[in-house]
Amino acid sequence: xxxHVKIFDTTLRDGEQALPASLTVKEKLQIALAxxxxxxxxxxxxxxxxxxxDFESVQTIAREVKNATVCGxxxxxxxDIDACGQALGVAEQFRIHTFIxxxxxxxxxxxxxxxxxxxxxxxxxxxxxxxxxxDVEFSCEDAxxxxxxxxxxxxxxxxxxxxxxxxxxxxxxxxxxxxxxxxIGQLFNRVPNIDxxxxxxxxxxxxxxxxANSLAAVEQGARQVECTINGIGERAGNCSLEEIAxxxxxxxxxxxxxxxxxxxxxxRTSKLVSxxxxxxxxANKAIVGANAxxxxxxxxxxxxxxxxxxxxxxxxxxxxxxxxxxxxxxxxGRHVIKHRLHELGYNETDxxxxxxYASFLRLADKxxxxxxxxxxxxxxxxxxxxxxxxxxxxxxxxxxxxxxIPSATVSLNIGEETVTHSATGNGPVDAAYNAIMQIINExxxxxxxFKLGSKGEGANALAQVSIVAKYxxxxxxxxxxxxxxxxxxxxxxxxxxxxxxxxxxxxxxKQHISTGV
Ligand code: KIV
Ligand code: ZN
Numbered sequence: 001x002x003x004h005v006k007i008f009d010t011t012l013r014d015g016e017q018a019l020p021a022s023l024t025v026k027e028k029l030q031i032a033l034a035x036x037x038x039x040x041x042x043x044x045x046x047x048x049x050x051x052x053x054d055f056e057s058v059q060t061i062a063r064e065v066k067n068a069t070v071c072g073x074x075x076x077x078x079x080d081i082d083a084c085g086q087a088l089g090v091a092e093q094f095r096i097h098t099f100i101x102x103x104x105x106x107x108x109x110x111x112x113x114x115x116x117x118x119x120x121x122x123x124x125x126x127x128x129x130x131x132x133x134x135d136v137e138f139s140c141e142d143a144x145x146x147x148x149x150x151x152x153x154x155x156x157x158x159x160x161x162x163x164x165x166x167x168x169x170x171x172x173x174x175x176x177x178x179x180x181x182x183x184i185g186q187l188f189n190r191v192p193n194i195d196x197x198x199x200x201x202x203x204x205x206x207x208x209x210x211x212a213n214s215l216a217a218v219e220q221g222a223r224q225v226e227c228t229i230n231g232i233g234e235r236a237g238n239c240s241l242e243e244i245a246x247x248x249x250x251x252x253x254x255x256x257x258x259x260x261x262x263x264x265x266x267x268r269t270s271k272l273v274s275x276x277x278x279x280x281x282x283a284n285k286a287i288v289g290a291n292a293x294x295x296x297x298x299x300x301x302x303x304x305x306x307x308x309x310x311x312x313x314x315x316x317x318x319x320x321x322x323x324x325x326x327x328x329x330x331x332x333g334r335h336v337i338k339h340r341l342h343e344l345g346y347n348e349t350d351x352x353x354x355x356x357y358a359s360f361l362r363l364a365d366k367x368x369x370x371x372x373x374x375x376x377x378x379x380x381x382x383x384x385x386x387x388x389x390x391x392x393x394x395x396x397x398x399x400x401x402x403x404x405i406p407s408a409t410v411s412l413n414i415g416e417e418t419v420t421h422s423a424t425g426n427g428p429v430d431a432a433y434n435a436i437m438q439i440i441n442e443x444x445x446x447x448x449x450f451k452l453g454s455k456g457e458g459a460n461a462l463a464q465v466s467i468v469a470k471y472x473x474x475x476x477x478x479x480x481x482x483x484x485x486x487x488x489x490x491x492x493x494x495x496x497x498x499x500x501x502x503x504x505x506x507x508x509x510k511q512h513i514s515t516g517v
Contacts, residue, residue: 002223004223004258004259005218005223005224005225005248006224006259007039007041007224007241007244007259007260007261008044008071008225008226008227009035009040009042009227009228009229009241010044010202010226010228010233010238011035011228011232011241011273012031012032012043012044012057012061013044013046013047013073014202014234014238015228015232015233015273016046016277018232018237019277019278019477020278020468020475020477021468021474021477022474024503025060027276028045028046028057028061029057029061031229031272031276032045032064032065032070034272035229035269036065036067037262037265037269037345038266039262040260040261041069042071042095042224043065043070044097044226045057045058045061045062045070045072046058046061046073047080048084048087049074049080049083055086058070058072058084058087059088062088062089062090063091066092068093069094070088070091070094071094071096071097072084072087072094072095072096073097073099074096074097074099074125075098075099075100075125076100076122077125078124078125078128081096081098081125084132085129085132088133093135094133095133095137096129096133096135096136096137097138098125098126098129098138098139099138099141099169100118100121100140100141101118101140101141102142102143102146103143103146104145105142105145115150118154119153119154119157122138122154123158126138126158126161126163127161130161130162134162134164135164135165136163136164137163137164137167137200138158138161138163138165138166138167139167139168139200140154140155140158140166140167140169141169141171142169142171142172143168143183144168144169144171144172144173144174144183151168152187152191155168155187155194156192156193158197159191159193159196159197165198165199166197166198167199167200167201167202167226168183168187168199168200168201168222169202169203169204169226170201170203170210171204173203173206173210173236175209176209177212177213177215177216180201180213180216181213181216181217181219181220184201184216184220184221185220187199188220188221198223199217199221200224200226201217201222201224201225201226202226202239203217203238204234204235204236204237205235205237205239206235208236210231210238210239211239211244214239218255218257225239226238227239227244229242229273230242230270230279230281231243232279240287241261242286242288242319243286243287246263246266246287246314246318249261249263250314263318263319264320264345265320266288267288267320268320268345268376271376272380277477278466278479293321320345322343322344322372328360328371329364329368329369329370330361330364332364332370334353334357337353337375340372341356344372344376346379350379351379352382356375356378356379356382359381359382360378363378363483366483367483374462381491390414390415390498390501390502391412391414391440391494391497391498392412392413393411393412393413393490393491394413394418395410395420396409396486396487398431398432399428400427400428406424406426406428406431407422407425408422408423408424408425408434409422410422410432412436412439412440414440419439421435421436421438421439422435423435428486429465429485433489436494440497445469445470445471445496446469447468448468448469449466449467449468450465451465452465452485452489453465453466462482462483462488463483463488464479465479465485465488465489465491465492466478467492467493469496476496476500478491478493478494478495478497478499479495
């Protein structure tokens with residue numbers, strides 16, 4: 001049996017499914033390219049039949065990603081599989097992932113079919129998918145609660161029909177490690193053609209056991225783990241990619257197994273996903289939480305100074321955290337910034353140095369010292385600006401205080417023109433938002449979530465505002481980052497306006513195509 005464990009990332013499918021607002025095509029592509037750099041084997045890019053937006057993002061990712069297999073999800077239905085085949089056909093390597101539920105409760109209550117009918121549907125789906133590619137994965141949804149005899153029958157039938165990977169999901173996060181490992185062990189003992197496929201697992205985290213269950217399955221011979229960055233996903237999420245990858249790396253002497261993950265990319269990928277998905281990572285989260293490598297107690301600090309391995313089982317550098325986070329100021333030259341960005345893993349082609357340097361100087365003037373996380377944020381916002389800046393902030397002035405009615409004046413660049421409005425509100429952010437709403441004259445926008453956080457520590461932190469807005473029955477999210485809270489809030493709203501504008505443009509183009517006008 002191979003000692004390579006494939007990492008199948010489903011951040012853009014299972015993870016995205018659970019977000020407060022869906023990602024734009026460009027955001028999904030940005031994440032897919034980061035996953036490719038991270039070294040995942042398979043990127044599940046979406047569920048093409050579910051919406052034209054999903055179809056488009058799967059197709060875009062399939063076209064752009066070269067060093068990972070791009071995968072699309074489908075139910076065991078011909079129209080879903082055809083949508084996958086069409087969206088993925090442009091890829092260098094692609095996989096169709098088809099699934100049907102197998103537990104009694106799903107088969108009888110949700111699907112209302114007999115067990116024989118489900119086997120027939122699964123076999124037909126795998127055979128249909130094989131018309132598009134040899135790389136077909138079949139999943140037994142809710143396998144964790146499926147009777148073992150029926151599960152063995154399903155797995156055998158799917159492999160006979162041509163599935164090269166068979167996935168065993170614990171869809172509702174119900175099993176425990178010994179139990180789940182036992183299921184995988186029984187499959188290896190009882191399914192006669194098991195050696196003709198890779199056994200994969202896909203564990204949900206409802207009882208906090210997704211990683212432990214996946215590991216137990218790997219111990220029994222599973223050689224693909226389905227997981228997501230930061231463990232995001234339906235309900236309590238999925239197995240966390242960074243945790244399973246770092247377990248196999250850190251405990252290599254125990255398992256002797258490899259993944260293709262470049263662990264130094266983990267921290268950056270985690271931040272990107274958290275930022276774009278508006279899903280903060282808890283401080284004590286293993287591997288990627290802000291405190292994951294912070295030693296607080298005096299005894300621990302003393303120990304680490306005497307020998308790093310007294311309290312550290314892996315180094316911060318191994319997941320891409322750099323200890324040298326200081327000393328960039330307005331006196332730092334362009335080459336220093338370029339060098340630092342290179343150390344952080346960015347290629348020159350990822351950004352426009354002139355623009356990043358100009359933004360860096362503006363920030364350094366305001367903050368004094370600029371940290372790594374500031375530089376990464378600058379790069380992130382610079383990329384966003386390039387992509388769709390129909391709206392941008394020209395001027396902002398806000399005032400508030402005790403016994404003062406909060407007011408704000410905002411000038412927005414909208415395409416070629418600049419429009420200014422003043423308004424009052426129940427706080428300075430509210431006043432600025434009211435001014436913007438007057439400028440754009442759009443009453444269908446509803447801010448449904450507003451979160452204020454910070455990037456960095458102490459007085460040097462940047463204010464980060466993350467919002468979700470409802471517009472024409474869709475949800476859009478936006479993030480703003482600035483030294484000032486009001487400016488950060490305004491930037492988050494402008495981010496949302498640009499995404500809405502882009503969505504309106506795409507809808508218009510589709511309208512033209514469908515009406516031929
Ligand atoms: O949790 C699950 O069962 C899934 C399948 C579609 C693989 O996400
Ligand atoms: Zn799932």
